[in-house]
Amino acid sequence: MAGKRKRRRNGRVSIFLLTMLITIAVGSVVLLVSWAFLGNRGMVLAAVTVEGEVFSLFGGNDAETEAAAETEQGKYADILNNPELMAQQNIYTITPAAEGEVSLVFAGDILFDDGYSIMAKMKSRGQGIEGSIDSGLLGVMRDADIFMVNNEFTYTKRGAPTPGKAFTFRADPAHASLLHDMGADLVSLANNHAYDYGEVSLTDTLDTLQSIGMPYAGAGRNLAEAVRPVYYIAGDLKIAFLSATQIERVDNPDTKGATETSPGVFRCRDVDMLLQAVSEAKANSDFVVVYIHWGTESTTELDWAQKEQAPRIAAAGADLIIGDHPHVLQGIDYIGNTPVIYSLGNFLFNSKTQDTCLVRAILDEESGSLKSFQFIPALQKDCRTTIHEGTEKARVIGHMRSLSPKVQIDEEGYIAVPEN
Numbered sequence: 001m002a003g004k005r006k007r008r009r010n011g012r013v014s015i016f017l018l019t020m021l022i023t024i025a026v027g028s029v030v031l032l033v034s035w036a037f038l039g040n041r042g043m044v045l046a047a048v049t050v051e052g053e054v055f056s057l058f059g060g061n062d063a064e065t066e067a068a069a070e071t072e073q074g075k076y077a078d079i080l081n082n083p084e085l086m087a088q089q090n091i092y093t094i095t096p097a098a099e100g101e102v103s104l105v106f107a108g109d110i111l112f113d114d115g116y117s118i119m120a121k122m123k124s125r126g127q128g129i130e131g132s133i134d135s136g137l138l139g140v141m142r143d144a145d146i147f148m149v150n151n152e153f154t155y156t157k158r159g160a161p162t163p164g165k166a167f168t169f170r171a172d173p174a175h176a177s178l179l180h181d182m183g184a185d186l187v188s189l190a191n192n193h194a195y196d197y198g199e200v201s202l203t204d205t206l207d208t209l210q211s212i213g214m215p216y217a218g219a220g221r222n223l224a225e226a227v228r229p230v231y232y233i234a235g236d237l238k239i240a241f242l243s244a245t246q247i248e249r250v251d252n253p254d255t256k257g258a259t260e261t262s263p264g265v266f267r268c269r270d271v272d273m274l275l276q277a278v279s280e281a282k283a284n285s286d287f288v289v290v291y292i293h294w295g296t297e298s299t300t301e302l303d304w305a306q307k308e309q310a311p312r313i314a315a316a317g318a319d320l321i322i323g324d325h326p327h328v329l330q331g332i333d334y335i336g337n338t339p340v341i342y343s344l345g346n347f348l349f350n351s352k353t354q355d356t357c358l359v360r361a362i363l364d365e366e367s368g369s370l371k372s373f374q375f376i377p378a379l380q381k382d383c384r385t386t387i388h389e390g391t392e393k394a395r396v397i398g399h400m401r402s403l404s405p406k407v408q409i410d411e412e413g414y415i416a417v418p419e420n
């Protein structure tokens with residue numbers, strides 16, 4: 001996997017026999033030293049840790065022993081040392097690259113369908129993802145502790161296209177490795193193309209992503225799986241990522257919503273279930289990201305549903321709201337202390353020449369609060385995405401300022417964070 005070094009899933013690998021031998025040796029030394037110095041003044045408390053489990057060798061206060069071990073391993077030590085629980089609750093771990101902070105990066109829509117121009121160009125260039133995304137952007141994406149992108153297509157060779165749908169997308173499952181190449185740590189499947197070749201195309205997508213160890217949010221084999229967040233424990237922070245879609249806004253959409261017994265996406269046309277999921281995620285984590293498919297295509301204007309839902313999502317406990325679907329950039333706002341970018345636009349989606357972006361949020365590991373929020377201008381052109389510099393960078397930041405009258409954006413794209 002190019003450029004990634006960070007994700008660990010569901011527990012740690014141990015050499016049990018060697019660990020036990022070391023434990024016995026350490027315990028013997030502690031016993032001898034304790035008796036030598038303390039004589040018959042009573043039993044002393046000595047604890048050793050074996051793969052996160054605390055063993056009290058000589059009696060004592062178990063609560064104190066466990067507290068000491070947790071201090072050494074962090075406040076989520078009990079979760080990190082329970083692989084079964086991590087698998088059950090969809091929890092992953094990373095080690096932050098920088099001490100005391102965690103970096104999150106987000107991009108918009110991507111497409112790896114061989115029938116469209118992005119993959120045709122990528123193949124003709126013969127350079128893989130490096131031929132389609134420049135080194136400046138790849139550096140930001142790969143260096144992020146957690147990078148999330150919208151997977152706006154299915155991975156399957158089966159199924160039939162949805163009748164009457166203008167654009168239906170499916171990619172060869174082998175192309176899923178490109179996600180790792182670009183540095184992705186999880187993807188959103190909550191969009192209006194996740195069901196383009198029927199139910200089998202969605203379930204094949206889930207199988208494909210699982211086979212390469214790529215977490216996903218916003219779709220599943222049933223409603224419980226579609227709704228559940230992806231959690232990352234990064235140092236002493238637990239971060240929840242939820243995804244949902246309010247597109248299409250009809251009673252019987254082509255992209256089926258998941259039910260208790262059938263596969264589909266997490267639909268939030270009626271936002272109440274999303275609000276409940278956000279509230280529950282907030283109760284179980286330090287920071288909540290909501291990545292939502294909403295808005296109207298090809299316009300910078302916000303629609304009624306975005307305006308109505310954003311404040312309610314923030315009030316439910318979202319600490320950051322990331323929007324996509326319009327295929328163009330839309331404005332940035334703060335709702336209280338919750339930043340919202342209403343649309344990231346296309347990232348690597350078609351041959352159209354248009355401005356796009358990455359956004360980067362830096363979290364303080366100690367407090368769990370947002371330290372900085374940055375808009376990074378980029379350009380999609382000729383099926384390649386490059387970072388903007390100089391006058392073009394200034395132009396796009398100026399455009400975003402015009403779309404975001406309530407926030408301050410400096411020349412490097414940093415959005416002023418409100419004081420608490």
